[in-house]
Amino acid sequence: MTRQRWNFIFAVTLIAAVWGIVLPMLSKSDVVRARRAWLQQQRIDPAAMYYTELPMMDNILDRIDR
Numbered sequence: 001m002t003r004q005r006w007n008f009i010f011a012v013t014l015i016a017a018v019w020g021i022v023l024p025m026l027s028k029s030d031v032v033r034a035r036r037a038w039l040q041q042q043r044i045d046p047a048a049m050y051y052t053e054l055p056m057m058d059n060i061l062d063r064i065d066r
Helices: 003-028 030-041 054-065
Strands: none
Touching: none
């Protein structure tokens, strides 16, 4: 096998490991569970949030709660 094929196999294996092992483990962490529960409680659909809104979202929601 050529070096390019080994690099490709390594990259695919790494992506599969992150997608199949690391991300599921992270989804079970307390921080992610708490954030998901909070979003559900606030009736916020995380799929509808844009990445540009995320940093300022906490400030906006704090102002709404006050």
